Amino acid sequence: YFILAHQPDFDVVWCRGTVAKMIFKPWVEQIEKAGGKVLTNKRVNDIIIDHTGKAKGVICGDECFEADAVIFAVSINGMKKILQSSTMLQSRKEFRNLMNLGGIDVLSTRLWFDRKVEIRHPSNACFGFDATTGWTFFDLNALHDEYRDEPGSVIEADFYHANQLLPLSDQQIIQKVQRDLGTCVSGFREANLIDSTVIRVPQGVTHFAPGSYQYMMQRTTSIENVFMSGDWIITRHGSWSQEKAYVTGLEAANLVIRRFRQGNLAKIIPVDADEFHIQVTRKINKTVREFGQTLFSNFWLP
Numbered sequence: 001y002f003i004l005a006h007q008p009d010f011d012v013v014w015c016r017g018t019v020a021k022m023i024f025k026p027w028v029e030q031i032e033k034a035g036g037k038v039l040t041n042k043r044v045n046d047i048i049i050d051h052t053g054k055a056k057g058v059i060c061g062d063e064c065f066e067a068d069a070v071i072f073a074v075s076i077n078g079m080k081k082i083l084q085s086s087t088m089l090q091s092r093k094e095f096r097n098l099m100n101l102g103g104i105d106v107l108s109t110r111l112w113f114d115r116k117v118e119i120r121h122p123s124n125a126c127f128g129f130d131a132t133t134g135w136t137f138f139d140l141n142a143l144h145d146e147y148r149d150e151p152g153s154v155i156e157a158d159f160y161h162a163n164q165l166l167p168l169s170d171q172q173i174i175q176k177v178q179r180d181l182g183t184c185v186s187g188f189r190e191a192n193l194i195d196s197t198v199i200r201v202p203q204g205v206t207h208f209a210p211g212s213y214q215y216m217m218q219r220t221t222s223i224e225n226v227f228m229s230g231d232w233i234i235t236r237h238g239s240w241s242q243e244k245a246y247v248t249g250l251e252a253a254n255l256v257i258r259r260f261r262q263g264n265l266a267k268i269i270p271v272d273a274d275e276f277h278i279q280v281t282r283k284i285n286k287t288v289r290e291f292g293q294t295l296f297s298n299f300w301l302p
């Protein structure tokens with residue numbers, strides 16, 4: 001859906017250099033400069049609530065960290081694990097409802113070929129190869145500086161809702177990927193594979209299944225100083241995935257800033273309007289939804 005709603009944006013822009021070096025390192029430095037501290041290798045497994053019902057800290061194993069406010073920024077699976085070890089959160093309906101949410105399996109592959117295959121577009125979204133699986137492939141020679149001068153094509157192919165593909169062997173997966181690539185671009189049928197990697201990510205991506213919306217969490221919770229962020233948190237912004245995780249993080253941070261009247265609000269850039277065909281489809285969906293609301297309340301997407 002989001003590919004069709006903003007097609008020019010799908011010409012992905014990749015980071016020049018590693019994300020760790022280009023984004024996370026400067027980010028951590030900025031936090032430290034502002035007086036913050038980033039603690040790595042700490043797993044939050046519970047939250048401490050005071051007698052007024054407000055959070056006063058989090059527990060990480062044997063350690064306890066005091067807090068004026070808490071923002072959770074973990075995936076659904078991460079949050080489910082915290083829930084399992086937190087009787088405090090288990091007592092809250094909106095957290096218990098999380099158990100109705102889940103992820104889909106993702107398969108990430110990279111293929112090195114013995115020759116350059118001409119590919120019209122650097123970023124490509126594909127459907128119709130497997131009934132429930134969508135996939136993307138990227139021409140990394142065109143997108144990554146490090147592969148620009150490679151003698152052969154380097155392709156990243158990622159499969160979403162790849163549940164039935166994960167049990168295959170690496171060899172079977174790579175054969176399938178080359179076959180599917182060959183269907184899209186004939187040059188891949190003759191090219192020889194010289195190297196490949198396969199990464200399986202079970203439950204790696206949030207599953208926005210019909211009916212799941214009612215269980216997704218809001219940025220605010222029934223604990224007044226506990227906030228939520230992530231790509232599965234409800235927002236009116238209109239972004240998805242990484243951008244949504246980032247935006248909901250900013251929104252949660254802004255709620256904390258407003259609460260304590262301290263700090264500068266983050267500026268959140270609105271997304272561009274959907275393309276015309278999606279606007280029309282949305283209108284139809286809205287009309288049908290309003291009509292069906294009385295029959296299936298809380299089922300339809302907003």
Ligand SMILES: Cc1cc2nc3c(=O)[nH]c(=O)nc-3n(C[C@H](O)[C@H](O)[C@H](O)COP(=O)(O)OP(=O)(O)OC[C@H]3O[C@@H](n4cnc5c(N)ncnc54)[C@H](O)[C@@H]3O)c2cc1C
Pocket residue numbers: 042043044045073074075078079082106107108158201204205229230231232240241242243245
């Ligand atoms: C293979 C693959 C390809 C993808 N491709 C794209 C793409 O092309 N474009 C796109 O927009 N999105 C893509 N996504 C989705 C994107 O990765 C997610 O939308 C995004 O990472 C969500 O960010 P987040 O910060 O909410 O959660 P996460 O990235 O999951 O980060 C949560 C962090 O919390 C940590 N954590 C978990 N539990 C705890 C705990 N108890 N205590 C402390 N820390 C904890 C985790 O270790 C992790 O570092 C892809 C995902 C996968 C798996």
